[in-house]
Amino acid sequence: MADTISPGARALLREEKVGYFDRSGSLYLSADNLFVLVEKPASKQQARSLNNLFVGSRAQALHAVWTFKDQWFGVHELAERASVSPTTASQVLIELERREWVNSKGAGPSKERILSNPRALLDEWSSYVASIKPKPLRSYYMRMTNIDEVIHEIDRICDETGVRYEISGLMAGQIHAPHLSKISQIHCRIDHGGESLLGKLGAKAVKEGWNLGVIDSNPRHDFLFRQRVGHVWVTDPLQTYLDLLQLDSGRSKELADHLRLTKLAVPE
Template identity: 55%
Template sequence: MNGQAKDVLVEKLAEALADITGGEPPTVCSPEEPGGQHRPDAVLEASLDGQRYRLVVDFKQSVFPRDAREALWRHRNSLNQGGMAGHEAMPVLVAESISPGARDLLRKERVGYFDGDGNLFIAARGLYLRLDKPESRKQSRAVNNVFSGQRAQVLHAVWGRERDWFGVHEIAERAGVSPATASVTLAALERREWVEARGSGPSKERRLANPGALLDSWAAYQSSAKPKAVRHYYVRSAAYADLQRRLDDASERTGVRYELAGISAGQVHAPYLSGVSQVACRATGGKPLQAMLEEVGARPVREGWNLGVQELRADDQLRFRQRVGDLWVADPLQAYLDLLQSGGRAKEMAQHLRAEKLGA
């Protein structure tokens, strides 16, 4: 974070404190040379109801749980060794973005924070300030950038390893991404404390450590993300199970890779609904897909559809599909994510599938 960005955040913090307390904005001071090795980035002094407070500020570009734990140690070490006579000293972490998990941890340890969205927490003797703001698009991108594109492929590969240790190159191969992309993504997962690590350098290994937290965050992102476009078709005189079999047979003859998705996949992995009449799938697009649709007799419709198809750009997006019986099916994780964006009773089905198959 450059100096100008830091100055802007300090000004916003000072204004927020003045607005909430109705007092004068805090005074920005030069940090004193501490007795320990850590020097704070800024110090703000405030006087509220006759009580003097000193906010000892550290800056970060973004903060996730691991960053918050490191900041807790630094702040405590600094406050234990620095001279703060006559002041109520309060550590405050200031960043462009702070994840919800990191904010929870900081509040639990009574360490202050302030971010670019205006989320604020300050706690000391005789003082408790908390301000929660709606998440901006910028904040959402910073926190959720691991849930889309190739990084999501890495997450999917990590999930598939369950609690086994793995290396960067193994995950890169399983996810179909470069080792560099895998490495950056895994480092981001460490900061969020969703994976743990052992060793260092080329021999460093990781494993999934907090699947519940990972899945909760992914589910929250998926529920708010825009669903992918689906084209609707009608296949005449086709019962649900028969249409699935015809689709699989046609895919074999035309060379189209597909997987059942959404409710169709959920019913395979963990049956929940008594009756389903619409088949949902995703498949690689192009002329082979059109040939497959023609073979099953599918015609485009706006209403009354019984076949929904999400067209994919590449086979790589079907990397984690599973063969179940005579059908290709999205794996339980992808089926769960699909259901979170589907209508009707799909969200009930998502929770059932999570409990039955995902174990988190």
């Protein structure tokens, strides 16, 4: 029994045949000759409580938790890796303990945690991403004979001008976990100063028939976990997965599932 039980936690409890009840009126009971399932949507207040973990600096800390994988870590290690305050890192860890997504050992300043339920974390984050509007995408068209050459040109220009960028979407998924035979669009984030890059690429703003999509970026939160793969910067597998879930492409979900299984090592 709890004030709020997230959809992912409900699914896990049902899988283990553990009954639950929360303030929304959701109820699950399973026993011999008895099965009761009442599903109620969370109230606005409950939804905010469930979702505030996946936005802003808290999401940044949560992403950093994922990068520790099977390593123990302390609150200050998390704060440093996520570039957030120790207070934010501590709040996130308290919430993860409440949801039973991490195990802990020790006490006080030396207390450490380890991610123990990556599947629940990823399921909940996926549900949140699917429930919100995709980030605004500015679409451009440029002459493109070879997509790899264009990506290398983006890298060269950004390196020369000191502008941060990261390839995302289908191309990033393909780089991390090759699966599709052909990709004709590039999705990327570009830091401040990106307008000069678009000019040098000869990219022209269009509404249809685009092949370069620029995702609105937040310099405070984006680029922190990008990875250098070969000669380009790409979103790390976790961010790539979350970005793919928000794409309207017919094969983005297919590639997201493949990436989840091969690189995130978490089955559906």
